[in-house]
Amino acid sequence: xxxxxxSRRTFLQAAGLGAASVWAPGHVSGYSIDDLRPYLAGxxxxxxxxxxxxxxPALCVDLDRLERNLSRMETTLQRTGIASRPHTKTHKTPAIxxxxxxxxxxxxxxxxxxxxxxxxxxxVKEVLLTTVNVTPSKVRRAMQLRRWHxxxxxxxxxxxxxRDLSTAAEEAGVVADVVVDVSPGARTGIPPGxxxxxxxxxxxxxxxxxxxxxxxxxxxxxxxxxFSARRAHSLNAxxxxxxxxxxxxxxxxxxxxxSGGGTGTYNIDHEIPGFTDVQVGSYIFMDCQYLEIGSATxxxxxxxxxxxxxxxxxxxxxxxxxxxxxxxxxxxxxxxQPDPYILGSSGITYRARSxxxxxxxxxxxxxxxxxxxxxxELVVSHCDPVVNLYGFMYxxxxxxxxxxxxxxxxxxxx
Amino acid sequence: xxxxxxSRRTFLQAAGLGAASVWAPGHVSGYSIDDLRPYLAGxxxxxxxxxxxxxxPALCVDLDRLERNLSRMETTLQRTGIASRPHTKTHKTPAIxxxxxxxxxxxxxxxxxxxxxxxxxxxVKEVLLTTVNVTPSKVRRAMQLRRWHxxxxxxxxxxxxxRDLSTAAEEAGVVADVVVDVSPGARTGIPPGxxxxxxxxxxxxxxxxxxxxxxxxxxxxxxxxxFSARRAHSLNAxxxxxxxxxxxxxxxxxxxxxSGGGTGTYNIDHEIPGFTDVQVGSYIFMDCQYLEIGSATxxxxxxxxxxxxxxxxxxxxxxxxxxxxxxxxxxxxxxxQPDPYILGSSGITYRARSxxxxxxxxxxxxxxxxxxxxxxELVVSHCDPVVNLYGFMYxxxxxxxxxxxxxxxxxxxx
Numbered sequence: 001x002x003x004x005x006x007s008r009r010t011f012l013q014a015a016g017l018g019a020a021s022v023w024a025p026g027h028v029s030g031y032s033i034d035d036l037r038p039y040l041a042g043x044x045x046x047x048x049x050x051x052x053x054x055x056x057p058a059l060c061v062d063l064d065r066l067e068r069n070l071s072r073m074e075t076t077l078q079r080t081g082i083a084s085r086p087h088t089k090t091h092k093t094p095a096i097x098x099x100x101x102x103x104x105x106x107x108x109x110x111x112x113x114x115x116x117x118x119x120x121x122x123x124v125k126e127v128l129l130t131t132v133n134v135t136p137s138k139v140r141r142a143m144q145l146r147r148w149h150x151x152x153x154x155x156x157x158x159x160x161x162x163r164d165l166s167t168a169a170e171e172a173g174v175v176a177d178v179v180v181d182v183s184p185g186a187r188t189g190i191p192p193g194x195x196x197x198x199x200x201x202x203x204x205x206x207x208x209x210x211x212x213x214x215x216x217x218x219x220x221x222x223x224x225x226x227f228s229a230r231r232a233h234s235l236n237a238x239x240x241x242x243x244x245x246x247x248x249x250x251x252x253x254x255x256x257x258x259s260g261g262g263t264g265t266y267n268i269d270h271e272i273p274g275f276t277d278v279q280v281g282s283y284i285f286m287d288c289q290y291l292e293i294g295s296a297t298x299x300x301x302x303x304x305x306x307x308x309x310x311x312x313x314x315x316x317x318x319x320x321x322x323x324x325x326x327x328x329x330x331x332x333x334x335x336x337q338p339d340p341y342i343l344g345s346s347g348i349t350y351r352a353r354s355x356x357x358x359x360x361x362x363x364x365x366x367x368x369x370x371x372x373x374x375x376x377e378l379v380v381s382h383c384d385p386v387v388n389l390y391g392f393m394y395x396x397x398x399x400x401x402x403x404x405x406x407x408x409x410x411x412x413x414x
Numbered sequence: 415x416x417x418x419x420x421s422r423r424t425f426l427q428a429a430g431l432g433a434a435s436v437w438a439p440g441h442v443s444g445y446s447i448d449d450l451r452p453y454l455a456g457x458x459x460x461x462x463x464x465x466x467x468x469x470x471p472a473l474c475v476d477l478d479r480l481e482r483n484l485s486r487m488e489t490t491l492q493r494t495g496i497a498s499r500p501h502t503k504t505h506k507t508p509a510i511x512x513x514x515x516x517x518x519x520x521x522x523x524x525x526x527x528x529x530x531x532x533x534x535x536x537x538v539k540e541v542l543l544t545t546v547n548v549t550p551s552k553v554r555r556a557m558q559l560r561r562w563h564x565x566x567x568x569x570x571x572x573x574x575x576x577r578d579l580s581t582a583a584e585e586a587g588v589v590a591d592v593v594v595d596v597s598p599g600a601r602t603g604i605p606p607g608x609x610x611x612x613x614x615x616x617x618x619x620x621x622x623x624x625x626x627x628x629x630x631x632x633x634x635x636x637x638x639x640x641f642s643a644r645r646a647h648s649l650n651a652x653x654x655x656x657x658x659x660x661x662x663x664x665x666x667x668x669x670x671x672x673s674g675g676g677t678g679t680y681n682i683d684h685e686i687p688g689f690t691d692v693q694v695g696s697y698i699f700m701d702c703q704y705l706e707i708g709s710a711t712x713x714x715x716x717x718x719x720x721x722x723x724x725x726x727x728x729x730x731x732x733x734x735x736x737x738x739x740x741x742x743x744x745x746x747x748x749x750x751q752p753d754p755y756i757l758g759s760s761g762i763t764y765r766a767r768s769x770x771x772x773x774x775x776x777x778x779x780x781x782x783x784x785x786x787x788x789x790x791e792l793v794v795s796h797c798d799p800v801v802n803l804y805g806f807m808y809x810x811x812x813x814x815x816x817x818x819x820x821x822x823x824x825x826x827x828x
Contacts, residue, residue: 055551055828089770111770131741131770134730134787137469158733158786186734187771195733219768316548319572319609320600327545331802332827335749354633355798356503356525356545356827357601372572373548384769388745388803391825410825411805413746413770414469 046401051312051394052375054401057332058312059390060377061285061405063397065308066096069284070103072305073266077104080270083277085109085128085259090281090384092409093393094122100284101126107151109259109279113142114412120149122408128153128259130215130279132181132188134161143168143208146176153257155215157181157190162203169208177212178203179257182244184218184237192216192240197247204253213257214248216241217279222264223289227296234265238272245274263290267304285309287383288338309393310343311378311386313358315370324360324370328378331355332389336381343377350378460815465726465808466789468815471746472726473804474791475699475819477811479722480510483698484517486719487680491518494684497691499523499542499673504695504798506823507807508536514698515540521565523673523693527556528826534563536822542567542673544629544693546595546602548575557582557622560590567671569629571595571604576617583622591626592617593671596658598632598651606630606654611661618667627671628662630655631693636678637703641710648679652686659688677704681718699723701797702752723807724757725792725800727772729784738774738784742792745769745803750795757791764792 051060077084086100089111097108097119107126110116116127132155133142143165146152156162156178169176180203182196183189190196196214203211221234238260248255261269261278269275282290286307295302313328333340333352340350340358347365352358360376362369370376380386387393388410395403465474491498500514503525511522511533521540524530530541546569547556557579560566570576570592583590594617596610597603604610610628617625635648652674662669675683675692683689696704700721709716727742747754747766754764754772761779766772774790776783784790794800801807802824809817 053551055549055555057827132730135469135728137467141469157731161786183733186737187739187768187773188731190733314549316546317571317602319597319604323600325601328827330748330750330799331825334744336744354601355796359601372575382769385744389825389827411745411803413471413742413803 046394046404049401050399051396051401052399054312054375054394056312056314056375057328059387059393060310060312060396061393062306062308062310063395063402065306066099066284066395069286069305069308070099073280073283074103076267076304077278080267082270082275084266084280085126085277086284087111087130087262087279087281088115088119088124088409091284091387092118092407092412093387093405094119094124094408095405096284097122097124106277110409112412112414113138113145114414115409116142116152117145118409118412120145120152125149126151128155128179128215128257130155130181130217132157132161133165136164139164139168140171143172143174143176147172147174151177153177153179153212155179155181156199156203156209157183157188159199159202162199162206162209166206166208175208175210178209179213179215179259180211182214182216182241184216184241184260185220187219189216192244193247196244197251197253200248200253201251211254213255213276214241214245214259215257216244216260217262218260218265219262222262223293224264225293226299227294230264230293231268231271234261234268235271238269238275242272242274249274263305264293267296282383285383285387286379287386288341288379288381289336291379292338307379309380309383309387311340311380313376313378315360315372315374315376316357318370318372322362324362326350326358326360326376327356328352328358329354329356332386333358333378333380334382334385334389336385338381340378340380343379345376350376460808460818463815464813465810465815466813468726468789468808470726470728470789471742473801473807474724474726474810475807476720476722476724477809477816479720480513480698480809483700483719483722484513487694487697488517490681491692494681496684496689498680498694499540499691500698501525501544501676501693501695502529502533502538502823505698505801506532506821506826507801507819508533508538508822509819510698511536511538520691524823526826526828527552527559528828529823530556530566531559532823532826534559534566539563540565542569542593542629542671544569544595544631546571546575547579550578553578553582554585557586557588557590561586561588565591567591567593567626569593569595570613570617570623571597571602573613573616576613576620576623580620580622589622589624592623593627593629593673594625596628596630596655598630598655598674599634601633603630606658607661610658611665611667614662614667615665625668627669627690628655628659628673629671630658630674631676632674632679633676636676637707638678639707640713641708644678644707645682645685648675648682649685652683652689656686656688663688677719678707681710696797699797699801700793701800702755702793702795703750705793706752721793723794723797723801725754725794727790727792729774729786729788729790730771732784732786736776738776740764740772740774740790741770742766742772743768743770746800747772747792747794748796748799748803750799752795754792754794757793759790764790
């Protein structure tokens with residue numbers, strides 16, 4: 001918490017925030033969303049303008065909807081008795097991580113070590129890295145990070161890696177917290193049951209490590225269409241992890257953490273015995289992929305949360321019959337499917353299959369046409385990789401820009 | 415060219431270059447690749463290390479291959495008598511734009527106004543913006559940019575836009591250079607023939623604009639498989655633009671510029687009457703999409719240029735039979751198809767269909783297997799959007815890091 005507000009502001013200016021760039025905070029730390037607000041709320045000309053006047057493509061988040069999503073998640077989890085440990089790979093934005101912590105989250109997850117560095121540097125104090133680090137340089141970097149941030153937790157999924165981590169932790173002069181990554185599928189983690197138990201016992205015996213429990217993420221469950229099918233998929237996929245947790249308990253090993261799940265299973269995973277917290281990500285923004293999986297009460301629309309994230313685009317060309325071209329292509333929307341939705345219209349498709357341009361096609365039942373220069377608002381197909389393309393997002397209240405959030409961990413894939 | 419090397423270096427440090435961030439140069443300008451070299455070549459520890467020791471995912475360019483590609487393009491075009499105006503949307507990297515200019519290019523193209531600002535700020539003096547600006551704010555921004563950079567050229571594709579540009583140019587106190595964007599397909603531009611001629615005549619009559627000629631990009635021709643089919647496609651698609659050029663000439667309008675084409679048609683488009691320069695992009699890097707279109711002499715491999723661009727990834731997990739998991743997913747490689755190639759192996763697929771991870775699958779004829787922690791090198795599917803994901807690229811000579819190039823226009827979609 002060192003540094004006056006003056007010095008923070010000077011840093012932000014030096015880092016080119018006003019020029020809409022990303023900054024890597026390096027050794028600067030300790031500023032929070034509250035510290036950022038005064039800067040963000042008055043020193044850029046976009047603040048206060050209508051979103052319809054923004055230059056595009058522009059990544060926007062509706063703040064009322066975002067806040068509603070945060071509250072809904074908090075309320076539901078209070079009822080089901082588990083916690084949330086939101087995954088910041090979705091938003092890459094320290095300001096949103098801080099909001100999540102204020103809405104009852106017990107920590108955040110990160111997918112990459114570089115994301116961990118950004119979140120910790122920005123004052124997010126509880127960070128679980130859900131990906132293993134396997135190379136000597138990353139193992140060392142992770143354990144040096146742990147030296148400075150006592151609530152940094154690292155996953156491990158094979159014995160040699162546990163030994164390497166322990167050695168690096170000892171070199172850094174710390175006893176580092178780890179969770180065993182138990183695989184509910186076949187992409188990452190260690191198989192459940194005896195292999196996972198043996199790894200946990202090894203971790204427990206190593207001088208540089210402290211076992212905290214289990215990480216088990218069933219990514220394949222999250223987008224299963226239909227609530228009952230999704231519930232069955234998740235409970236089945238997580239059965240091995242739940243049995244592994246029992247083995248840990250019988251062996252006197254820590255099961256303090258049993259973390260996994262996501263936005264698709266946030267109201268399912270509390271049924272897993274001993275499960276402690278869900279790694280929800282997309283609930284804050286929503287996207288076309290999640291909207292289409294259906295909810296517990298609505299088979300055709302996942303309406304537990306509101307769509308808060310959009311990309312504003314501008315129609316560039318209407319010179320050709322039956323179609324138009326806009327300025328958001330794959331560099332603004334990614335190639336994910338389904339195609340983005342154009343808000344406030346029907347019978348019109350938007351295809352972002354070219355790098356620079358989006359193709360608007362009017363169907364026979366198109367509700368309207370667009371004119372050149374008109375702004376359109378798109379719900380994105382898959383929020384995580386879209387957010388990763390932008391240096392900042394506009395926070396919109398009603399139709400006005402209220403703030404601008406730097407996406408500080410954007411592009412941090414290393 | 416103001417500013418001592420000391421002040422430039424101070425700026426670079428303040429902007430966080432050492433922390434691998436992107437910077438937006440704002441009002442700083444005038445430094446070139448030569449100015450950057452001393453900084454890049456000695457002040458980061460990665461310089462001189464083996465690429466196999468880099469943390470991953472890492473974007474790498476083989477400098478020998480890059481230089482060979484630059485020379486080959488230069489030599490071929492000298493023979494065919496047209497020029498190159500390379501498209502920097504591919505590399506987003508001022509250092510590479512400067513290299514292209516040294517290899518005989520007459521200027522560069524950019525897809526977005528933000529890219530134009532970056533290239534011009536970095537001392538690239540001839541910039542053609544191939545996308546129209548249609549909103550009042552962008553029209554004004556473009557014409558103010560023109561005020562400071564006399565060799566900035568803007569496309570136009572409908573009459574009202576020409577009038578708006580002229581008004582903004584007059585406000586900026588300049589007569590701005592424009593080219594008419596003639597459509598070879600049906601996504602952007604104005605239809606060839608009389609509509610394009612009428613627009614050119616309007617441009618010629620407006621006090622704030624100076625007509626320089628024609629822009630006509632046939633994107634659909636570039637990836638047609640087979641040289642003769644590609645040649646037929648391009649010459650057919652461009653016929654309307656060629657006729658439009660004749661109309662311009664007969665009407666006494668400028669045809670000084672007749673620019674279009676790309677890496678797929680660089681050795682075809684000189685056949686178009688009056689064509690002046692190709693907007694080649696991918697030739698410097700190559701990618702799986704281009705490798706598969708075949709060349710004039712090799713029907714199965716487009717071998718005119720060498721693959722210079724790769725993403726290094728690390729194998730994270732080998733706990734499961736028949737597969738492995740690596741650390742480069744769609745945030746490192748995009749969702750483009752075909753799947754990336756793993757260099758030095760056969761019978762093995764790499765699928766980057768998840769945000770954070772890549773799935774390695776061994777076929778029955780797999781030439782090898784990988785161990786955890788091993789680096790693999792991937793040829794990317796489509797170079798442009800992959801480069802756009804990274805803050806910098808490593809320049810590799812042999813197996814050593816020679817330099818690090820900031821991708822200064824990365825993410826500049828606005």
